[in-house]
Amino acid sequence: MQKDKRHRIMQAAEFLFGTKRVHEVTLEQVAQQADVGKGTIYLYFTDKEDLLFQTAVSGFDEMCQILREKAAQPGMFRERLLRTCAEIVEFFQVRRPLFRIVLSEGERVMESGGPGLRQRWRKRRQTMTEAVSELLEQGMAAGELRTDMPARVLAEYLLGLLRTRSWELEGWPESQRSHASVVDLFLRGATPSQAAPLSQQNERNH
Amino acid sequence: MQKDKRHRIMQAAEFLFGTKRVHEVTLEQVAQQADVGKGTIYLYFTDKEDLLFQTAVSGFDEMCQILREKAAQPGMFRERLLRTCAEIVEFFQVRRPLFRIVLSEGERVMESGGPGLRQRWRKRRQTMTEAVSELLEQGMAAGELRTDMPARVLAEYLLGLLRTRSWELEGWPESQRSHASVVDLFLRGATPSQAAPLSQQNERNH
DNA sequence: CACGACTGACTGACCAGTCAGTCAGTTCTT
DNA sequence: AAGAACTGACTGACTGGTCAGTCAGTCGTG
Numbered sequence: 424m425q426k427d428k429r430h431r432i433m434q435a436a437e438f439l440f441g442t443k444r445v446h447e448v449t450l451e452q453v454a455q456q457a458d459v460g461k462g463t464i465y466l467y468f469t470d471k472e473d474l475l476f477q478t479a480v481s482g483f484d485e486m487c488q489i490l491r492e493k494a495a496q497p498g499m500f501r502e503r504l505l506r507t508c509a510e511i512v513e514f515f516q517v518r519r520p521l522f523r524i525v526l527s528e529g530e531r532v533m534e535s536g537g538p539g540l541r542q543r544w545r546k547r548r549q550t551m552t553e554a555v556s557e558l559l560e561q562g563m564a565a566g567e568l569r570t571d572m573p574a575r576v577l578a579e580y581l582l583g584l585l586r587t588r589s590w591e592l593e594g595w596p597e598s599q600r601s602h603a604s605v606v607d608l609f610l611r612g613a614t615p616s617q618a619a620p621l622s623q624q625n626e627r628n629h
Numbered sequence: 630m631q632k633d634k635r636h637r638i639m640q641a642a643e644f645l646f647g648t649k650r651v652h653e654v655t656l657e658q659v660a661q662q663a664d665v666g667k668g669t670i671y672l673y674f675t676d677k678e679d680l681l682f683q684t685a686v687s688g689f690d691e692m693c694q695i696l697r698e699k700a701a702q703p704g705m706f707r708e709r710l711l712r713t714c715a716e717i718v719e720f721f722q723v724r725r726p727l728f729r730i731v732l733s734e735g736e737r738v739m740e741s742g743g744p745g746l747r748q749r750w751r752k753r754r755q756t757m758t759e760a761v762s763e764l765l766e767q768g769m770a771a772g773e774l775r776t777d778m779p780a781r782v783l784a785e786y787l788l789g790l791l792r793t794r795s796w797e798l799e800g801w802p803e804s805q806r807s808h809a810s811v812v813d814l815f816l817r818g819a820t821p822s823q824a825a826p827l828s829q830q831n832e833r834n835h
Numbered sequence: 836c837a838c839g840a841c842t843g844a845c846t847g848a849c850c851a852g853t854c855a856g857t858c859a860g861t862t863c864t865t
Numbered sequence: 866a867a868g869a870a871c872t873g874a875c876t877g878a879c880t881g882g883t884c885a886g887t888c889a890g891t892c893g894t895g
Binding site for chain 2: 567587
């Protein structure tokens with residue numbers, strides 16, 4: 424019961440900060456939810472801001488971890504891509520509050536955090552994008568991906584699509600937003616095709 | 630000098646709320662920036678929350694307005710699509726703070742706002758997406774877009790890509806994230822093609 | 836002067852952060 | 866083994882500062 428408390432505090436923070444606005448969350452609530460005295464929070468975190476930032480960062484790291492693991496598993500490019508995206512989607516779903524914190528905190532840090540924070544954050548973000556873009560580079564090498572855009576850029580777009588799937592399209596039937604359909608859209612684009620979805624394309628123009 | 634003040638207050642709010650966190654923005658600051666007494670704010674808005682919400686909503690409406698205008702202009706599908714996306718990108722750039730508010734406020738409202746607010750917000754959002762998805766439906770009718778996904782869903786993905794372009798890819802050279810390249814990615818996808826980008830596609834498989 | 840738009844000093848609520856005190860557990864002493 | 870002495874993790878009542886929201890008063894205009 425020691426690192427345990429730290430962990431419980433962060434869990435509570437993850438939930439609360441991900442559910443309400445920062446200033447609507449009282450450290451007393453966090454303490455209560457973590458079943459810990461308010462003062463205890465200050466044993467592990469310097470202040471509210473620190474708690475928030477650490478929560479965001481640790482969630483981010485966790486996600487990178489999972490991502491790298493999945494992306495690194497052996498297999499053909501498309502197979503790995505599909506698996507990785509499935510994992511991302513899963514993570515977004517299960518850890519929704521965390522996801523929210525990472526999104527909004529990231530924005531905030533990049534916009535108005537000190538240069539130190541900004542640097543730290545940028546590094547993490549890069550780590551995450553890299554996990555995906557390394558995968559995409561494999562696809563490029565295999566001739567399965569266009570090479571006229573940097574892998575990093577493509578990775579951002581792919582992540583953007585996944586985020587849209589989980590965020591804006593929340594509530595739509597799963598069948599219309601399966602991770603497979605996102606990957607398909609990413610790979611094939613929005614133009615029609617009479618051929619098998621994942622292996623061929625046809626021409627069609629105005 | 631009457632509706633003028635209301636407008637000035639909203640301008641100041643747009644800037645401040647879009648730059649800092651909500652609780653870091655003092656109504657005194659807003660008043661100062663708007664060159665108005667603090668009390669005046671309460672003549673036009675019931676409270677801080679109301680000011681924030683109205684600012685977000687009005688910005689949203691403004692964007693819908695512009696979008697509908699652009700999307701409704703005559704022309705071939707691809708041409709119109711390109712023009713509309715250019716407009717969105719432009720708007721995101723020029724009104725960055727507003728854009729931030731809309732993003733985070735939207736999230737917040739949908740997550741924890743009352744059902745009344747949520748309903749109002751959903752309606753606006755729908756209006757916006759519809760402007761795009763009507764355009765996409767034209768593309769479908771012309772056989773230029775896949776029809777196995779609802780136009781609404783495709784519209785969300787397209788907007789997601791544009792958001793990624795403006796947000797995550799901020800700082801990248803304009804040449805690597807032109808709105809044309811986003812549209813190209815959306816239409817053609819990420820698979821390679823030796824032919825002219827916007828009119829033909831080739832097959833290539835693993 | 837009458838009316839209403841406007842102002843900004845004021846107040847009460849709220850909350851981050853503190854710190855004096857508690858007590859479970861551990862080590863020392865006999 | 867018993868209990869005395871100590872430790873430091875933990876707590877929560879308290880404090881000082883901040884700020885949303887108020888309202889008594891000012892100003893400008895008709």
